[in-house]
Amino acid sequence: MRFLGLFAVLVTGALLLYGVKDFPHYGAADSPANEGVVPRYYMENTMKDARVPNAVTTTLADYRGYDTMFETSVVFTAGVAIFAILRVFGGDRNRHHPDSLRIRGDQFRIIVGTTSRLLIAPIQLFALYVLAHGHHSPGGGFQGGVIIGASFLLLSVARNLGESLTRLPEHRFFTLGATGVLIYAGIGLLCLLLGHHFLDYRALQHVLPGVGPEMARSHGILGVEIGVAITVSSIMFAIYANLSTRGELKKGL
C-alpha cells in the first residue's frame, strides 16, 4: 500500500510536470487567462457599472452573484451536516473525559481572560469595518463574517464555551445562518419582483430613494455581503461549538 501510494503520487506529479512546459510563463501579461475578454471587462467596467473600485467585490457579489449565493448555502449546509453528525442531547453514556491535552497554567487564566475580553470589542468593530469597506479595500462578507466568528471563538477559548453560548445561544445558530442565505436570495428575489432579472441589483433603484442604477448596484452588493457575513459568522461558531465539545455543547476546550 505504501509503495503503491507513492507510485501513484509520483506518476501524477510526473504527468503534471510534463504538462508544465505548455503553460505560459509565470506572470506573463499575454497568457490566455490574463489576455481574455472577461478580466478586461471586469476591470474596466467595475466603476462604470457599480461605482465599486475593488473589482474583486464587484465580481464576487454582482457579476458572479449566483456563484457566491450557492457558496453561502454550502457553508450553511456544512453547519447543518455537522449538527446532524455530532450533536447529542442529554450527554453521551460511554463518555470518558479526554486526557489528550492537560492544560497547565491555570494561574494565568485571569490574565488571558481579561485581555481577550478587552480585545473582543475592537475585533468586532474591525470586522464591521472590513464588511462595510469591502467596496474600497480588500475585504467583504466572507472576511468580515469569519472575523466576527473568530471573536466568539476567542471568547470560548480564553474563558469558556458557556460564556459565548449566552451571547449566541444554540437555537440562534441556524436561525441566523438561514437568515443570511435568505437575505441574499431575498434581495435577488426582490429584483425579480421589481421587473429585472434575478440578482440584477439595478432594480433596487425603484425602492431605494434617490439613487441611480449604479449606486443601486453598489447598495445591492453591500446587502448581499451582509447576508454572507451573518451566515458565515454564525456557522463558524456553530462548527466550533460542536467540535470542541463532541456535540454536547456543555464543557469544552
Added chain:
Amino acid sequence: MIWQFDTLILLLLLVAAVVSLRLRDLLAASVVFGIYSFLMCLLWAEMAAVDVAFTEAAVGAGVSALFMIATVYQTTRKSSD
C-alpha cells in the same frame, strides 16, 4: 514582487508542509499547519491577491487550526505516522 523574499517564503512553506505531515504529535502538527497557512497567505499577498490572502489569514491560520486543535482535544494527541 521581490524574488529573494519569495524564495524564502517558498522554502519555509515546503518545510512547514513536510514538518506538519511528519510530526507524530497531532497538536504540534495542527499548529505547524497554521504556520503553513500563514506563509501561504504571505505568498498570495505578494502575488497581489490581497482578498484571497486576507481570507486565508482569517480562515486558514485562525479558524481551521482551531478546529483541528478542538478535534485533537476531543480525540487523541498521538499519531502512529
Added chain:
Amino acid sequence: MHFLNEHIIPFFNYWIYVIIMMLGLHAMIVKRNLIKKLIGMSIFSTAIILFYVSIGVNNGGDIQGGKPGETHGTIPVIEHELALEASHDPTKIDFRRYANPLPHVLMLTAIVVGVATLGVGLAVTQRIYRDYDSIEEDEILAKIAAAPSRQTDD
C-alpha cells in the same frame, strides 16, 4: 544551469504547486491517521488555490517585477483619482496594470468552503472516535473485521 533557467525559473509557480500537491496527495493516500489525512487534504486544496492565484499574476512576464517607474499587476483595486474618471469612461483604465481579479474571486469562495469541508471531516473523525475509540485507519478496520455486525449504540 541552462535547464534551471530554461525550465524551472519561468515556471516555478507550477513546480511549487505540483510539489505541494504531491505532498498532500501522498498524505491522503498513505497516512493512517485520520487527522493527518485531513491535514493532507487541506494542503492539497491550498496547492490548487496557489495554482489558480499564480495564473492570475500579471507582471509583464518579468520575474523580478516591472521596470522602475512602471506598475505591473498591482492589486485589482482602482486608484481614487482614476476611479472618478473611469466611472464615466471605462477606456481610461488599462486592465494590464492590475492582477486578474477572476481567479481571486473563485478562490476566495473556495477557501471558505474548504474550511467548512474541513469541519465536516473533523466531525466525522470525532464520530468515528466515539464509536471505535481510535482514529487510526488500521485499528478501525481491525475492529470492524472483528465484529462485522457491530451495532452503534445510538
